Amino acid sequence: MLAYFGPQGTFTEQAARAFSAADPAHDDLVPFDTVPAALAAARRGEVDAACVPVENSVEGAVPATMDALTEGDPLVAVAETVLDVRFSVLVRPGAGEPKTIASHPHALAQVRHWIAENLPTATAVATTSTAAAARAVLAGEFDAAVSAPVAVRHYPLEVLATDVADVRDAKTRFLLLRRPGPLPRPTGHDRTSVVVTATDRIGALSDLLAELALRRINLTRIESRPTKGRLGEYRFYIDLDGHAAEPGVGDALAALRRHCPDTRFLGSYPKAEPVLRAEAGARAEPGGSPAADEFVAAAEWVASLREGLGA
Numbered sequence: 001m002l003a004y005f006g007p008q009g010t011f012t013e014q015a016a017r018a019f020s021a022a023d024p025a026h027d028d029l030v031p032f033d034t035v036p037a038a039l040a041a042a043r044r045g046e047v048d049a050a051c052v053p054v055e056n057s058v059e060g061a062v063p064a065t066m067d068a069l070t071e072g073d074p075l076v077a078v079a080e081t082v083l084d085v086r087f088s089v090l091v092r093p094g095a096g097e098p099k100t101i102a103s104h105p106h107a108l109a110q111v112r113h114w115i116a117e118n119l120p121t122a123t124a125v126a127t128t129s130t131a132a133a134a135r136a137v138l139a140g141e142f143d144a145a146v147s148a149p150v151a152v153r154h155y156p157l158e159v160l161a162t163d164v165a166d167v168r169d170a171k172t173r174f175l176l177l178r179r180p181g182p183l184p185r186p187t188g189h190d191r192t193s194v195v196v197t198a199t200d201r202i203g204a205l206s207d208l209l210a211e212l213a214l215r216r217i218n219l220t221r222i223e224s225r226p227t228k229g230r231l232g233e234y235r236f237y238i239d240l241d242g243h244a245a246e247p248g249v250g251d252a253l254a255a256l257r258r259h260c261p262d263t264r265f266l267g268s269y270p271k272a273e274p275v276l277r278a279e280a281g282a283r284a285e286p287g288g289s290p291a292a293d294e295f296v297a298a299a300e301w302v303a304s305l306r307e308g309l310g311a
């Protein structure tokens with residue numbers, strides 16, 4: 001069973017269907033109304049895995065996911081997928097000019113200009129998800145919903161506009177998370193995610209990042225969120241190229257853990273779009289760690305010293 005951030009008709013449901021198509025073990029999809037609820041079901045073992053959004057190319061990180069990943073028992077990502085995001089605006093059949101337009105805050109932020117141009121008098125209202133907005137429009141709570149195009153299959157509404165997006169080629173990345181277990185096998189196009197809390201001292205963050213640079217590991221994303229403890233104390237969510245099974249990445253993870261004992265591993269998993277990232281100039285070589293051979297050779301050398309076989 002696979003939990004997803006629902007209800008039915010969210011973009012996350014589409015992502016969950018992509019994961020389920022790739023792995024027939026996930027043929028039973030169960031919607032949850034919030035990201036924390038979907039992740040909690042995976043933590044309790046009620047479902048095998050949970051699918052949640054993690055970042056959008058226009059609006060950035062999904063804070064609900066970031067917070068829920070560090071609160072409670074660990075979960076690790078085993079796969080990711082990226083979806084194109086374009087919206088449909090749905091209304092009740094025969095309704096007049098919408099006075100209210102509802103959606104997930106990330107979705108509203110991606111159609112702000114469209115609303116200003118096409119429904120200038122409508123008030124935007126936040127709902128828990130794009131599909132929750134469609135459900136609320138059906139119930140008469142709001143007049144229009146900014147939804148995933150598939151939502152109209154689940155809710156008998158009329159399509160006022162399709163292909164709505166202020167930014168062309170917007171994309172959202174989704175993770176498939178489960179309780180810690182054997183890692184997916186390295187593919188040569190992997191990503192590793194980790195959360196660290198940097199202590200409040202000069203150079204703390206730079207020291208952490210230097211551990212990656214020294215090992216020639218490409219950092220693909222860094223986001224911060226407050227720890228919610230002291231003002232000014234932050235967690236850093238780090239994505240890097242490579243797999244924990246690779247010597248250089250494993251070595252870097254150990255170094256991060258030495259700096260920061262509450263480092264939380266969030267998984268090593270195949271990248272959804274290795275070619276696009278490479279084209280963007282993030283890195284030319286496939287595989288996580290260009291220096292993998294050097295790490296193996298150096299570790300073998302140290303092992304031989306310890307055995308008294310080398311110098």
Ligand SMILES: O=C(O)C(=O)C[C@]1(C(=O)O)C=C[C@@H](O)C=C1
Nearest residue numbers: 010011012053104106129130172
């Ligand atoms: O509400 C949904 O349909 C979702 O799946 C969530 C979400 C998001 O969190 O960004 C996913 C993709 C879109 O960017 C808008 C909303």
